[in-house]
Amino acid sequence: MALHPVGRPRRSSWEGRMTETPGTTTGTTTRTIAATPAATPAATPAGPVHAPGELDLHLIGEGRHEQLWTVLGAQVTADGTSFRVWAPNAQEVQVAGDWAGWDGSAHPMARLDGPGVWHAFVPDVGVGAQYKYRIRGADGQWVDRADPMAQYAEKPPSSASVVWQSGHQWGDDDWIEARSTRQPVDEAMSTYEVHLASWRKHYSGELYSWDEIADALVPYVADLGFTHVEFMPVMQHPFGGSWGYHVTSYFAADSRFGDPDGLKRLIDRLHQAGVGVILDWVPGHFATDEWALARFDGTPLYEDPNPQRGWHKEWGSHIFNFGRNEVRNFLYANAVFWLEEFHADGLRVDGVASMLYLDYAREAGEWSPNKHGGRENLEAVQFLQEMNATVYKRVPGIVTIAEESTAWPGVTGPTSNGGLGFGFKWNMGWMHDSLDYVARDPLYRSHHHGEMTFSLVYAFAENYVLPISHDEVVHGKGSLLRKMPGDRWQQLANLRAYLAYMWAHPGKQLLFMGCEIGQESEWAESRELDWWLLEHPEHAGVHAMVRDMNHAYSATGALWGRDNDPSGFAWIDANDAGRSTFSFVRRAPGHPDVVCVANFAGTPHDGYRLGLPSEGTWTEVLNTDAETYHGSGVGNLGSITAVAGDVHGQPAYADIVVPPLATVWFRKDA
Structure with a gap:
């Protein structure tokens, strides 16, 4: 597949690229086209039609597109790549890529009828191309943003998105078929929690690649007899010290270890060795990096605009706007993505308690009650119920696990009875008392x-x-x-x-x-375990x-x-x-x-x-x-x-x- 038009320079990293205001050759008028099979995006008059269809746009607007990643983001075709981004409050959007010297004016995007999706097709651009969206927001300011739907990203500290199309051929059919007939609550389940960046390292301190991790981890876990591994967040995050809990690219596997297919190979090999895989997932809050989701189109789009609900004091991060259909859709489609595309066997959902309560980590006067006068975040409850109902419907045999530390009733109760619908809840009371x-x-x-x-x-x-998780052996708590x-x-x-x-x-x-x-020593993400013991x-x-x-x-x-x-x-x-x-x-x-x-x-x-x-x-x-x-x-x-x-x-x-x-x-x- 062709990657870059001949004669256009390609650079290796977004960092240090042009950041001046784009040229005005495209004007300031927002162009709107109908998303019909016969439409040609005005931004790409010479290219073929690759705009999403009316049904896709309708589902996006309703917040019910369960495979959102197949429509938005960089969609590779035989003759180029379609770029699609949700930015309803933007005045203009461009695709700036390494194939065009990061000149966004070369590829203006057209706004489609409906929920605020922008589209452009770029011929002869394919896997490996680096890009960002250049957005003139509602405030009139131009900003550069990574693609929220990117499935690959540059290795930090660089931050461009990378066009990606998987070539992995799965070999775990027997595992997936058997999984679909089981109920985890009735099965043996002993899980080994792993922080991949500090489980093993090279003598130089360099991280193992996905394949090197697989070579060491798969036989180790299988020999120890654990039924599952649980990976601390593997989604793209710029600061390694966050352990993955401050995510910038929810659909991209951590590029520190290699490309996304490397993670698929790791999961595939674990399955073939009889070991299930749980992924730690963080829908409660997201990173503040200015090139990522924060104020994406010049407005608080993904974050709740109410500062009493949109800012997490304890973790210094933004909180998603659970009351917005498109944001809930982004999140639960992301859950489906990791379960379907990466064959994960379950998701451990981080910080559920922080999502459920409006007064979580807030003093009196720093929060406002819900419409019934209570402290429950009703929109977050709705999201969690939607997410659980959706993933259990779509992927038989998987499990969701709530990190929830309060007495909230029915965390693992069925959504049909008002429960949150999780498969399991962490028993934090047992942990504290027994320790x-x-x-x-x-x-x-x-x-x-x-x-x-x-x-x-x-x-x-x-x-x-x-x-007995990472939280119990860090920050002065000492090892177990x-x-x-x-x-x-x-x-x-x-x-x-x-x-x-x-x-x-x-x-x-x-x-x-x-x-x-x-x-012996307390866990630190900067070094590997004390294997010499x-x-x-x-x-x-x-x-x-x-x-x-x-x-x-x-x-x-x-x-x-x-x-x-x-x-x-x-x-x-x-x-x-x-x-x-x-x-x-x-x-x-x-x-x-x-x-x-x-x-x-x-x-x-x-x-x-x-x-x-x-x-x-x-x-x-x-x-x-x-x-x-x-x-x-x-x-x-x-x-x-x-x-x-x-x-x-x-x-x-x-x-x-x-x-x-x-x-x-x-x-x-x-």
Whole structure:
């Protein structure tokens, strides 16, 4: 495909390009044409017709175009590229590209009838061409803007959009077909959260490419037995220190790692290795960079014009105008884009609580109530419901996960009943309570026993994910290992016991990278994980325990088959505060029962009489104190035998050994 007209200069970066006011050869009158199959855009009188159709424009105006990326942005054809941008308040729009020396006057755009879409066709321009829109806004000022719908962008700090057309051929048909028949809430789900820029780096400090990440990450995660990975935002963002949460190009994969097909290859390879992919997604706010979405056409177009709703004090960013049809469409079409075009298996939606409440991070007088006098952001609620309803309708088997930390009812309830429609919600209460508990010296844990049992009061109110995420190991919070009290042996033992307790608790699991090796230092995005720790047997032991635990978890349906059903959990003894020990049973139809015993005391309990659901042999499936994990080796020789007798309200019991600072799983033999 031809890229650039012969004789026109091409430069490598937008930075430092011409920024003077464009010439006036195109005049100041807005040209409007009808979007019919016979129309020829006035801006390109010599070119073929590539304007969007009337139905597309109607759906855009209604805010119901579910594949918006197929109509707006740079659309490559056999003979050039159509450029289309929504800028309803602009007086003039031009395409400025490297093929024309960044002279925007060479390619004026025509405004189409309808919702404010501008269009121009540029012949002989194709994949790899760099461009921006030059817009004379409602205020009369000329500004340069990256394409909101661009699917590729220059590597930061450069900021031009890049014409792109994918050539990737997917090889994950079996995965996609199987996924469409499943419900994630009823499946095993243990997720490894990854910040791609700091998981691994070259010795020089340079980032891995998409393919280098795939070469290292795919076998690593598959060996560890995680069912999913969750990538912190991979959408284009100019400042690496934002971790991807200040997005400038919502439809473009982060070009720091290569072109968009590299990300597709990474996801494809993960699927072929049996690993699902969750993408972190940020619809609640967006970056302030002047060349991106902010005041796009000289007005607050994407952001809410009301400063009480359009500015996020806590994060220093703009908040989307959820009350505008076209903006909601932009966002939920973006969700569909990542699920359909990149085969993502789900979206973790960032900052849902900040979207739901008008008074989030605001003092009295800094917010105004909704039309009913309440603090709920009704427009944001509508958007979240629309988004969830749309993606679940279009992409069977995927999941959406809300980072939501309040008592908002029905986060995972169906939209038909007024719920938000998410598949899962992060259980932030469990996370805070359990981390507070294990941070205490074992001598004092007996006085705080309820911090570990309280989560079961509400464990089935929503479909939950138990999150130990990046937020818990950064900004002075220390690593997960360093939260644990005692000497190094005790810290590692506490870590292993905590993770096995977490994996047995109702709900799905999420663990941030590095926790699986007992990372010592707090996470920093500027450097890779402390992989050298695996040279030490005590840290290799944590890694081995996580691997064995994941594989045992996936093979043990009782641990996940009824995560959202109270009948899948029962306490054996929730009240053994004196010995800081917790015991419970997990069950699901068609699977043998599993009993979990967690001892967070610093001493073993010999002759511990444990009530059990049935007589017979119970196999010790996992013991975090095993010598192979660098534990003390206290255990039950692989199994215990239950005999008849009423203990803890159970019909059978066994006298067992409970190791110190350890969790043990027992599975009933057939």
